[in-house]
Amino acid sequence: MISVSNLRKKYDAAEALKGISFEIQKGEFFGLLGPNGAGKTTTISILSTIVEPSQGEISIAGFDLKKNPTACKKNIGVVPQEIALYNDLSAFDNLLFWGSLYQVPVEVLKKRIDEMLHLFGLYERRNEKIKTYSGGMKRRINIAAALLHQPQIIFMDEPTVGIDPQSRNLIYEVIAKLHQEGMTFVYTTHYMEEAERFCDRIGIMDNGQIIAQGTLEELKSLSKIDETIVVSFSNLDDVLFQQLATTHNSIVREDGVVRFLSSDAKADLSTVILECNRIGLSITHIDIQGVNLETIFLSLTGKQLRD
Ligand SMILES: Nc1ncnc2c1ncn2[C@@H]1O[C@H](COP(=O)(O)OP(=O)(O)OP(=O)(O)O)[C@@H](O)[C@H]1O
Ligand SMILES: [Mg+2]
Known part of the structure; x- marks a missing residue:
């Protein structure tokens, strides 16, 4: 057509x-x-x-x-x-x-x-x-x-x-x-x-x-990464997110949660928790999920889809 x-x-x-x-x-x-x-x-x-x-x-x-x-x-x-x-x-x-x-x-x-x-x-x-x-x-x-x-x-x-x-x-x-x-x-x-x-x-x-x-x-299936660790926080703000982004380049911020791209989520889980604790982010919920278009975009371009 x-x-x-x-x-x-x-x-x-x-x-x-x-x-x-x-x-x-x-x-x-x-x-x-x-x-x-x-x-x-x-x-x-x-x-x-x-x-x-x-x-x-x-x-x-x-x-x-x-x-x-x-x-x-x-x-x-x-x-x-x-x-x-x-x-x-x-x-x-x-x-x-x-x-x-x-x-x-x-x-x-x-x-x-x-x-x-x-x-x-x-x-x-x-x-x-x-x-x-x-x-x-x-x-x-x-x-x-x-x-x-x-x-x-x-x-x-x-x-x-x-x-x-x-x-x-x-x-x-x-x-x-x-x-x-x-x-x-x-x-x-x-x-x-x-x-x-x-x-x-x-x-x-x-x-x-x-x-x-x-x-x-x-x-x-094109995405090199097939798992994401999805973390919710009680005190997420721009400053803390930026701090997190300086140590982790494979993260995306969505409404109220941060998604960490990972090729082995179970293995990376403890590192993610320690890093969040270190900069004073308090975790309220953690979940392991598949990829979505946002994370596919990030893995292809190194950028976030949304500003
Ligand atoms: N009339 C124009 N003259 C010069 N540059 C232009 C013109 N229209 C678009 N551009 C440039 O072309 C590029 C693509 O713009 P376009 O509007 O197609 O993007 P978009 O994907 O629709 O973005 P948005 O999500 O902001 O609508 C941009 O760099 C823009 O600055
Ligand atoms: Mg447009």
């Missing part, structure tokens, strides 16, 4: 994409996971014909992007990272505007807008101006706008960043429904939880390259 080969993008100074390639099958949910500046938005912008590539071959739904951009565009819906809506128009009028760009007959369009407003739980507020909406509600309308011409492929660029849990869960429900109905997804995120939850296959991006791609299982 989508084929990208040796895609490069050079901006004046920097090379944002250094030759990436991937294939996405019909109905597949493909994720691009990577930290800030990895090149996720550049990739999405090129695939949605907003940015011109410097080099590379792209085909979407059987059409060559260079030769036939209009045909490609008809098959895709794009949810950009930055919300694109008119603040002084109502949600309904915004959707009418975005839908009309795709030449959907107006009666059909109005019906679809109503369906979308119901799907995203905003039908009751359809006549209120977008400027009265919360960030999460705007996001929902932004996604609805991308679906009005019923594309078979959707690109979503970090659609859940900085929104309330209620909106996020609703968006997750819609995403799961669309995926189940057979839509093809290209989804960028720097949340490993989202990638693990939704993606059939994941491309791990860093610094303009896809450094590994495959199913979650395939990525796990």
